Amino acid sequence: MNKESLICPVCRGRGSLLDVVDLNKSCEEPRGKFLPLAGVPVYYAQCGNCGFCWAPEICKWPMGKFEELIYNDDYVSVDPDYLEKRPNVNANNLRSMFPSLPAHLRHLDYGGGNGLLARLLRESSWNSVSFDPFADRDIALTSLGNFDLITAFEVFEHVPDVQSLVADLRSVLSKDGLVLFSTLLSDGNIVPNQRLAWWYASPRNGHISLFSRRSLARLAQDNGFVFGSFSSGFHAFFRNVPQWAGHIIRAGQD
Numbered sequence: 001m002n003k004e005s006l007i008c009p010v011c012r013g014r015g016s017l018l019d020v021v022d023l024n025k026s027c028e029e030p031r032g033k034f035l036p037l038a039g040v041p042v043y044y045a046q047c048g049n050c051g052f053c054w055a056p057e058i059c060k061w062p063m064g065k066f067e068e069l070i071y072n073d074d075y076v077s078v079d080p081d082y083l084e085k086r087p088n089v090n091a092n093n094l095r096s097m098f099p100s101l102p103a104h105l106r107h108l109d110y111g112g113g114n115g116l117l118a119r120l121l122r123e124s125s126w127n128s129v130s131f132d133p134f135a136d137r138d139i140a141l142t143s144l145g146n147f148d149l150i151t152a153f154e155v156f157e158h159v160p161d162v163q164s165l166v167a168d169l170r171s172v173l174s175k176d177g178l179v180l181f182s183t184l185l186s187d188g189n190i191v192p193n194q195r196l197a198w199w200y201a202s203p204r205n206g207h208i209s210l211f212s213r214r215s216l217a218r219l220a221q222d223n224g225f226v227f228g229s230f231s232s233g234f235h236a237f238f239r240n241v242p243q244w245a246g247h248i249i250r251a252g253q254d
């Protein structure tokens with residue numbers, strides 16, 4: 001692996017190889033489900049500055065290779081909740097977070113796969129649109145207009161180019177908009193000079209970008225966002241606290 005590929009995609013700091021795992025390492029392993037080894041080594045690198053951890057070679061794959069080796073017909077076996085259960089849970093959570101969202105606010109579910117979350121919310125009178133860079137590759141994101149609320153559930157860890165991801169979100173977020181996203185923080189789970197045993201670091205699930213708190217803070221700062229976390233897995237980016245989301249942000253700060 002050349003030195004260029006070990007430059008941190010978040011902060012441009014110097015990364016070093018952390019560990020190597022088999023491509024078939026999946027998030028189902030804690031439940032006792034192990035796939036046969038693929039025989040394909042996947043290296044992960046970690047930045048010595050911001051702690052971001054990524055799989056440099058997979059991050060350079062063309063879309064077709066992701067389709068062939070990760071997001072194929074067997075993907076559902078390593079992420080059984082993605083088709084129905086997760087969109088339903090997320091829709092319920094959003095409805096209870098925003099019981100009286102002003103009707104004119106536009107919501108984008110970024111990375112929404114088959115679009116179920118946005119459909120469920122539209123049934124609750126939300127003004128919701130789904131966009132998935134993988135499923136909707138014929139659509140230009142900016143053609144959808146601007147959005148007040150953007151959600152991205154279990155998206156960040158799948159993205160090969162995290163700078164472009166945040167730039168894309170920024171490009172369609174209204175001035176007083178809010179980005180809510182989930183991804184598990186690696187703090188305490190990925191430790192230099194220790195083997196990469198964390199269940200979330202699973203290439204078979206497409207988890208190729210793993211964020212430390214510091215790396216998310218850096219991404220936010222570079223894009224003019226404030227960064228806050230509600231938990232180790234649920235976070236927000238925003239410029240100014242939108243009036244309609246003040247109760248959420250205040251609750252996150254307690």
Ligand SMILES: [Zn+2]
Pocket residue numbers: 008009010011012013047048049050051052215
């Ligand atoms: Zn870094």
